[in-house]
Amino acid sequence: MGDEVPVGLARLWRLPTESRLGRPAELDVERVVRTAVDLADRDGLAGVTLAKVAKELGYTTMSLYRHVGSKEELLVLMGDAATGPAPALPAGPGQWRAGLRQWAYGIRAQHARHTWLPHLPISGPPSGPNAVSWMDACLRALADTGLGWAEKVGIMTLLSGYVRSSSQLSLDMAEGRRGSGLDQPQVEQAYGRALAGLVDAERFPEVAALFTSGLFEAPPEPAGDPELAEFEFGLDLILDGVAAAIRAAQSTSTSTGS
Structure with missing residues (x-):
């Protein structure tokens, strides 16, 4: 069965993709993905490259290709790992x-x-x-x-x-x-004040009515x-x-x- 599954999908499901004799490899898919997720949590997606992941692990970039075929595959692996398993949900009729x-x-x-x-x-x-x-x-x-x-x-x-x-x-x-020092209600208030003076009531009647309604000036809390x-x-x-x-x-x- 393992031979019929594409390599990338096999790695995603942690199926063995090749036989290895001797000592287990120190580097595996799990470590690579866990390190990549930690990098993304710290630096965002832009901070995740194969080279940076390899550096964090103390390996060369080429050594990662035995465990992850490409940056695109790594992102798929990261997404599944970070999503985690689904929780138990209410079940049954009416639930x-x-x-x-x-x-x-x-x-x-x-x-x-x-x-x-x-x-x-x-x-x-x-x-x-x-x-x-x-x-x-x-x-x-x-x-x-x-x-x-x-x-x-x-x-x-x-x-x-x-x-x-x-x-x-x-x-x-x-x-x-x-960096603005404003919270969302303040941003909306500034937005409403700025647009109220620009929107032509004849051209945009409903939008003009919205901006004069007071919704953005004193948004409901x-x-x-x-x-x-x-x-x-x-x-x-x-x-x-x-x-x-x-x-x-x-x-x-x-x-x-x-």
């Missing part, structure tokens, strides 16, 4: 919403722990053991909903994309505020973290859509008697 909510918050927490993770290039569908565990957890949360496979995969893709884009936006905005409140608002919209899809599927099933 899909709680399960998907916990699933989304779990991914968001990993993004906060490894801030480079949501900016990692996507090279394909989930393929590593940790990524597949999150995939399986999401599908299990939807198992008793009556939805078909295409609908369940679509929901998973939509939800994971929302969490990723939300994390990216939060991190990018935090980076943009760095939800209890707790405003970014968390924004995330929760978007998440609820998606889950409400999932609920509508489930009702439609169950209604169709009832009407056809299947």
Whole structure:
């Protein structure tokens, strides 16, 4: 079986890719990936190159190619390692919403722990053991909903994309505020004041009404973290859509008697 699996995928699943006699090698995929993740946590994705990883490990760059075929493969390995295994979710009839909510918050927490993770290039569908565990957890949360496979995969893709884009936006905005000394409400207030004097009400009537509404001048202050409140608002919209899809599927099933 191992011979049929592409080398990169075998390394991702930690399958043996070649037989070795004698003493075990001091360097392996696990050490390379762990070092690369530590570098990314410290210096961001830009700080991760094969040469820098090799230097951290005390080896030559060429020695890494026995364990990682390319920078692109290393990024895939790093992403799966940093994502970690999925947590146990609420399961059973009627538990899909709680399960998907916990699933989304779990991914968001990993993004906060490894801030480079949501900016990692996507090279394909989930393929590593940790990524597949999150995939399986999401599908299990939807198992008793009556939805078909295409609908369940679509929901998973939509939800994971929302969490990723939300994390990216939060991190990018935090980076943009760095050095300004302003928090997000102050940034929004300055934005509203600047644009209010530029937007022509005849050309952009709704936007002009927005800027004169006072929303940016005195933005509402939800209890707790405003970014968390924004995330929760978007998440609820998606889950409400999932609920509508489930009702439609169950209604169709009832009407056809299947």
